[in-house]
Amino acid sequence: MLAAGGLIVGIVGLVLNIVGVAIPYWYYYSEAEKGVKASFYFGLWKLCVKAAGFGQEGSRCLKFDEFNMKIILPTEMEAVRGLELTAIILIATSIVIAGLRVVMKKGDNKYLKVAGGIACAAGILMIVGAVVFSTSDQMKKLIPIVAIPFKLHAGFALCIVSGVCSLAAAVMFIMENDGENQTMPQPYPYHGQNGGVPAVSLQPSAMVVTVQQPSAMAVTAQQPLGVQTF
Structure with missing residues (x-):
């Protein structure tokens, strides 16, 4: 049954997107010099600094506005946050609607068509948000003390994968046809x-x-x- 598979894929996409949005691993930079390794990584909400060397290791994660140095967030950051959070709401709504049809057997296949349209919109927003983040020059220069551009990391990849899962779920919902709405040929x-x-x-x-x-x-x-x- 395509709808049941779409429900599972949609749930996977929702979980991956939540994790991707939450973790501070969208951009990552690491450098080692004279026995000391320093790492900088950040996501949509926090920036983390980690240092290790001479037998000691320490790390700290703070929100962007909690650092002593002035960090001006680009407008693209706010846009990405809005896109990804909206996508989470949409895919969750799609899962609820599809669940009513698949699990509780309520309504008809029109529910799945609606769920498919919503899941499609969610998948597009997830991917667009990740692309905006990765293509923004200001985002790459967010930390002024690091001259070398950051490299894309897990959070970005998770949101791309979650977008693909949402689009796949949308296709499954829309293509579902269990025969309940088919009419028998007339005599x-x-x-x-x-x-x-x-x-x-x-x-x-x-x-x-x-x-x-x-x-x-x-x-x-x-x-x-x-x-x-x-």
Whole structure:
């Protein structure tokens, strides 16, 4: 059942996107010199500094506005935050709607079409947010004390993967067709060349052949296959 698979894929996409948005590993930079290794990494909310050397190691993560040095966040950062948070809300809504149909058997397949459209929008926003983050020159120069550009890391990759999962879930929801909405073909009459010949009606479900005479008399014959001729 495609809808059930889409529900699972959608949940995976939701979890991956939440983790990707939360962790401070969108950009990462590390450098070692004279026995000391220093690492800088940040995400959408926090910046972390880690240092190790001479038998000691320490790290610290703070929000951007908690550092002593002045860090001016580019407008792209606010845009990425908005896109990713909106995507989380949309994919969660899509999962709820699809769950009502798949798990609780409520409504019809129109629920899945709506869920598919919402999941598609969520997947697009996830990917667009990650692309905006990675292509912003200001984002790469966010930390003024580090001259070398940062490298993309896990948070960025998770949001890309979650976007792909959301789009895949959308396709599964939209393509779901369990046959409940399909209508059985109507009985198709067969008439002779003139009006005096009996009319034959074929019922495909029960394989019943009904022959109606022009008079008031009707004869019903059950045959496994074909139509009996008179």
